[in-house]
Amino acid sequence: MTRSFPSGDEKSARRGARVQNDAIISLENVSQQFDGTTVLHDISLSVKNREFFTLLGPSGCGKTTILRILAGFETPTSGRVHIGGRDVTSLPPNRRKVNTVFQSYALFPHMTVFENVAFGLRMSRTPKAELQARVAEMLHMVELEGLEGRKPQQLSGGQQQRVAIARAAVNKPLVLLLDEPLSALDAKLRKQMQRELKHLQRRLGITFVFVTHDQEEAFSLSDRVVVMDQGRIEQVGTPIEVYEEPVNLRVAKFVGETNILDAEVLGQEMTCPDGSLKARVEGEERACLLKAKRPFGEGCRVKVVLRPEDLIVHSHRPSAEAGLSLEGVVDETIYKGTTYDIAITLKTGKKLLVTEFFDEDDEKMIVAAGQPVFVTWIKGWEVVLPDDQA
Amino acid sequence: MTRPSFFKVAAIGGTAAWLAVFALLPFLLILVVSFLARDPSSFVAPSFSLEGYATIGDGAFLRIFLDSLAWAAITAAACLVLGYPFAYGLARLRTKRKNLFLLLIIIPFWTNSLIRTYALIFILKAQGLLNTLLLGLGLVDQPLEILYTDTAVLVGLIYTLLPFMILPLYSSIEKLDPRLLEAAKDLGAGRFRAFFAVSLPLTWPGILAGTMLTFLPALGMFYVADVLGGAKSLLIGNFIKNQFLTARDWPTGSAASVVLTGIMILLLLFYGGSGKGAPRKPEDIGA
Amino acid sequence: MLRRIRLAYMALVYLFLYLPIVVLIVFSFNNSKYSTGWKGFSLRWYGELLSDAQLLDAALNSLTVASLSATCATILGTLAAWALHRYDFKAKKLFQTGLFIVIMSPDIVMGVSLLMLFVAVQLEPGFVTLLLAHITFSLPFVAVTVASRLAGFDKHVVEAAQDLGADEYETFRHVILPMVMPAVLAGWLLSFTLSLDDVIISFFVTGPGYEILPLRIYSMVKLGVKPVVNALCAIMVAATVVVVFASQILLKEKK
Numbered sequence A: 001m002t003r004s005f006p007s008g009d010e011k012s013a014r015r016g017a018r019v020q021n022d023a024i025i026s027l028e029n030v031s032q033q034f035d036g037t038t039v040l041h042d043i044s045l046s047v048k049n050r051e052f053f054t055l056l057g058p059s060g061c062g063k064t065t066i067l068r069i070l071a072g073f074e075t076p077t078s079g080r081v082h083i084g085g086r087d088v089t090s091l092p093p094n095r096r097k098v099n100t101v102f103q104s105y106a107l108f109p110h111m112t113v114f115e116n117v118a119f120g121l122r123m124s125r126t127p128k129a130e131l132q133a134r135v136a137e138m139l140h141m142v143e144l145e146g147l148e149g150r151k152p153q154q155l156s157g158g159q160q161q162r163v164a165i166a167r168a169a170v171n172k173p174l175v176l177l178l179d180e181p182l183s184a185l186d187a188k189l190r191k192q193m194q195r196e197l198k199h200l201q202r203r204l205g206i207t208f209v210f211v212t213h214d215q216e217e218a219f220s221l222s223d224r225v226v227v228m229d230q231g232r233i234e235q236v237g238t239p240i241e242v243y244e245e246p247v248n249l250r251v252a253k254f255v256g257e258t259n260i261l262d263a264e265v266l267g268q269e270m271t272c273p274d275g276s277l278k279a280r281v282e283g284e285e286r287a288c289l290l291k292a293k294r295p296f297g298e299g300c301r302v303k304v305v306l307r308p309e310d311l312i313v314h315s316h317r318p319s320a321e322a323g324l325s326l327e328g329v330v331d332e333t334i335y336k337g338t339t340y341d342i343a344i345t346l347k348t349g350k351k352l353l354v355t356e357f358f359d360e361d362d363e364k365m366i367v368a369a370g371q372p373v374f375v376t377w378i379k380g381w382e383v384v385l386p387d388d389q390a
Numbered sequence B: 001m002t003r004p005s006f007f008k009v010a011a012i013g014g015t016a017a018w019l020a021v022f023a024l025l026p027f028l029l030i031l032v033v034s035f036l037a038r039d040p041s042s043f044v045a046p047s048f049s050l051e052g053y054a055t056i057g058d059g060a061f062l063r064i065f066l067d068s069l070a071w072a073a074i075t076a077a078a079c080l081v082l083g084y085p086f087a088y089g090l091a092r093l094r095t096k097r098k099n100l101f102l103l104l105i106i107i108p109f110w111t112n113s114l115i116r117t118y119a120l121i122f123i124l125k126a127q128g129l130l131n132t133l134l135l136g137l138g139l140v141d142q143p144l145e146i147l148y149t150d151t152a153v154l155v156g157l158i159y160t161l162l163p164f165m166i167l168p169l170y171s172s173i174e175k176l177d178p179r180l181l182e183a184a185k186d187l188g189a190g191r192f193r194a195f196f197a198v199s200l201p202l203t204w205p206g207i208l209a210g211t212m213l214t215f216l217p218a219l220g221m222f223y224v225a226d227v228l229g230g231a232k233s234l235l236i237g238n239f240i241k242n243q244f245l246t247a248r249d250w251p252t253g254s255a256a257s258v259v260l261t262g263i264m265i266l267l268l269l270f271y272g273g274s275g276k277g278a279p280r281k282p283e284d285i286g287a
Numbered sequence C: 001m002l003r004r005i006r007l008a009y010m011a012l013v014y015l016f017l018y019l020p021i022v023v024l025i026v027f028s029f030n031n032s033k034y035s036t037g038w039k040g041f042s043l044r045w046y047g048e049l050l051s052d053a054q055l056l057d058a059a060l061n062s063l064t065v066a067s068l069s070a071t072c073a074t075i076l077g078t079l080a081a082w083a084l085h086r087y088d089f090k091a092k093k094l095f096q097t098g099l100f101i102v103i104m105s106p107d108i109v110m111g112v113s114l115l116m117l118f119v120a121v122q123l124e125p126g127f128v129t130l131l132l133a134h135i136t137f138s139l140p141f142v143a144v145t146v147a148s149r150l151a152g153f154d155k156h157v158v159e160a161a162q163d164l165g166a167d168e169y170e171t172f173r174h175v176i177l178p179m180v181m182p183a184v185l186a187g188w189l190l191s192f193t194l195s196l197d198d199v200i201i202s203f204f205v206t207g208p209g210y211e212i213l214p215l216r217i218y219s220m221v222k223l224g225v226k227p228v229v230n231a232l233c234a235i236m237v238a239a240t241v242v243v244v245f246a247s248q249i250l251l252k253e254k255k
Helices: A010-015 A063-071 A113-123 A128-141 A157-169 A187-204 A215-221 A239-244 A249-254 B006-034 B051-057 B059-092 B098-110 B113-124 B129-137 B150-174 B178-186 B191-202 B204-220 B222-229 B236-245 B250-277 C002-028 C044-051 C053-086 C092-104 C107-120 C127-150 C156-163 C168-197 C200-205 C213-221 C227-252
Strands: A023-034 A037-048 A052-056 A078-083 A098-101 A175-179 A207-212 A224-229 A232-237 A259-268 A277-281 A288-290 A301-306 A311-314 A326-335 A339-346 A351-357 A372-377 A383-386 B036-039 B043-048
Touching: A023 A063, A023 A207, A037 A063, A037 A207, A037 A232, A052 A063, A052 A215, A063 A078, A063 A098, A063 A175, A063 A207, A098 A157, A098 C156, A113 A128, A113 A157, A128 A157, A128 A187, A157 A175, A157 A187, A175 A187, A187 A215, A207 A215, A215 A239, A224 A239, A224 A249, A232 A239, A232 A249, A249 A301, A249 A383, A259 A351, A277 A301, A311 A351, A339 A372, B006 B036, B006 B051, B006 B250, B006 C053, B006 C092, B006 C107, B006 C127, B006 C168, B036 B051, B036 B250, B051 B059, B051 B250, B059 B098, B059 B150, B059 B204, B059 B236, B059 C002, B098 B150, B098 C002, B098 C227, B113 B129, B113 B150, B113 B222, B113 C002, B113 C213, B113 C227, B150 B204, B150 B222, B150 C002, B178 B191, B191 B204, B204 B236, B204 B250, B204 C107, B222 B236, B222 C213, B236 B250, B236 C107, B236 C200, B250 C107, C002 C227, C044 C053, C044 C227, C053 C092, C053 C127, C053 C168, C053 C213, C092 C127, C107 C127, C107 C200, C127 C168, C127 C200, C156 C168, C168 C213, C168 C227, C200 C213, C213 C227
Parallel strands: A052 A207, A052 A224, A098 A175, A175 A207
Antiparallel strands: A023 A037, A023 A078, A224 A232, A259 A277, A259 A301, A277 A288, A301 A383, A311 A372, A326 A339, A326 A372, A339 A351, B036 B043
8 A cells, every 4th residue: 555645735735625526525614513512523534435434532532333324323503514415414423324333232132143234225115135135145255154144242342343344334335434333342352353444445335434433444444544633623634644754743743753952943954955954953052954844934842753663773882874873871670582673772861662573683782770871873764843832 | 304204293293192181181170170260060169269279278188188198107117127038038039939929919900909909808807717716716706897997998908009119119229239238347347237238228119118118109099098098087088079979070170180189299299309419339339 | 167157047938929819729729718727729719810801801801901011111211222222313311211100110100090080081091091001001111121132232233234235224134133132022921910910000091991900800809718729829920021021031041
């Protein structure tokens, strides 16, 4: 899944407001208030047909509210909702061509697996023969054949989840909404279900709108991700865009571990065409060049965001070619199997986390607690962000 | 959910209408009639009058009222004293058969109260079981004349209403967290102190509910007085019945009914007020 | 030690509650017109019961009213419970209070007030008035029984039904009603029992032309013990026991 970085500006990355021709869903200026509290602030979003689209954010950020608005369980206080080209803002849920997979599955306990899955088709008065065929096909797709006669209580958590998915998907909706469907599963099952969901989405060719607070899950499943916080959209983009080029500190911190260095801008570096800045990082005497996506004025305080895997640890001061090196002392090392984490405190007091792939044969990589070290980073991998207190 | 569904309207409207016509309206009628004048031929005359209330405020009738209130209070108190230890024991039972024992209390609760009252005759009459036992054990020389006295009515009321006290008490005691008692004992409280300081206040809602469910009916169960007390005893229930069917004095009967309802509302307010104030969960204490 | 005292006390209370009824049932088999002594086992009172046309008539009437009123009360009560659970409407508190008041109201006040209503609209006391009264006092009990069952439901189940295309009625009929059926049936049994047991309210709203069992018993026992009545009471107690067990089983069925 390789995409080139769009060169769009931050505003567009935030709103994704351009309604595209193949947009199956579009939310226009949707706001939602409950009891005087604003849960969603002026949200505009569009989801492409056949896309796996994820709403990502911490609890209370509004992602589930958006899902419920799409399903029809909530009516937005203001704004319009379009699905499949139709304005469905005031359309009740049973009239929308949208189906939901609930977090608690919400299977009908008194009905068998077959009856559960067939329910939607029954409500739309599908002829019996077609109903039987479609249900059978769907059960085959989710690997639940043979369990048609069981009741939900007789199934495991993973099986119940597949029934919930089958029950929603069998109706061939325009969009399938999934509200944190995997959160009740244990880690191993979760990973497996993630793979299966991805395959299912491809096979069905239906747009999936997925809600989760798990960043890893969002990234492994999605074509595009919306990062939300406190009722606002922070960034919309592909997982790579969101991870490598976060638009602000909130997004940067949410989607992974971050190391945030303080820097003061000295000026624009004219010799570099890519808009590099000359800056003093972490109070170091020597200025260095930083790649920046936007202009910053002289004297601006900025934050330099680096992921743990962007940093390199050296036991001895490296040469000037490696770029700026920061002095520090190792706090502790954590061996995680595939990776080797090193926690470092710089002489400025700043704490860093460095992650390296563990290489058994490299003696140089093992460091001890208390050992003085030098930290550099891979040039060009830094992200410079304004110092808005996140 | 912007267009109301027919089903929704029918469900709410249907039942609300029923209640309005058959519960609210009749009570309003009672209220109105209590303020009307009496008419020998057509029950009430359409003119305002406080006769009804005056009659029940009158000395002789007032005494019947107060007596009846006293009996109801004694009944409720007796049921509480008799019922609390039972409910406590039932709640504390640690056996698989607990449901069976609970069922054994539910059965008298649902059995026709008239039948149960009637059954008491076998025990209380001169050649009944009680007297046979007492005589046989040599505790008395003569059979006790209990039937057709006030005592019989009281026993009848307590007997009939005891399950109505036990069930709410049980429900409340069941919810009591035994760890609270353990905590109290851990802090040095003896058994009695623990009971009065912890168990009793926390089961207060159950006590209130049980009291209401015994006190109010005890005022109105006229058939207990008729069957066990002969013609002599009068509850408020008997009084109202007589006003309506024998004396044909509807305003007075209505006035008495209004007063009875007033007592109920007072009790409900008291229940709502202090019942909610009493702590029911550990989190409430000290809040 | 305390435990033994507690258990002994409980046994005593059970004894107190059941002894009179047991004695009553025993004497229904007594081969004597008077209940002064045991004169041998006999079923003659049950036989007399079956040949007493008036009593059988009253019994039939009671069963008719009980079944009919239970059915109507169950329908209305279930709808009421569902409406309260599902919808938020302005008069909701009022509605709930209304149900609560009917449950708590003293029978005698309900009895005379309904009498007054029927007189005011010039409705002859008889089968119809009795039926209306019984439905009215049973309704809230059904509502409470069904409502407490509904309270335990996953709220998303209703949303799931809607999401899959069901309208309000279809949701109720295909999803909710089957799930709540045990409570509905228990409610029916409850109403049936309440109807058979009622004395005070029926006393005021029935007419001479339509006799029911509790009132017949009432007029008979005012004059003291009658052996036929013993047999009748024994049967009614047995019926109550059956109904109580049945409703308990229904309410316990699903977790």
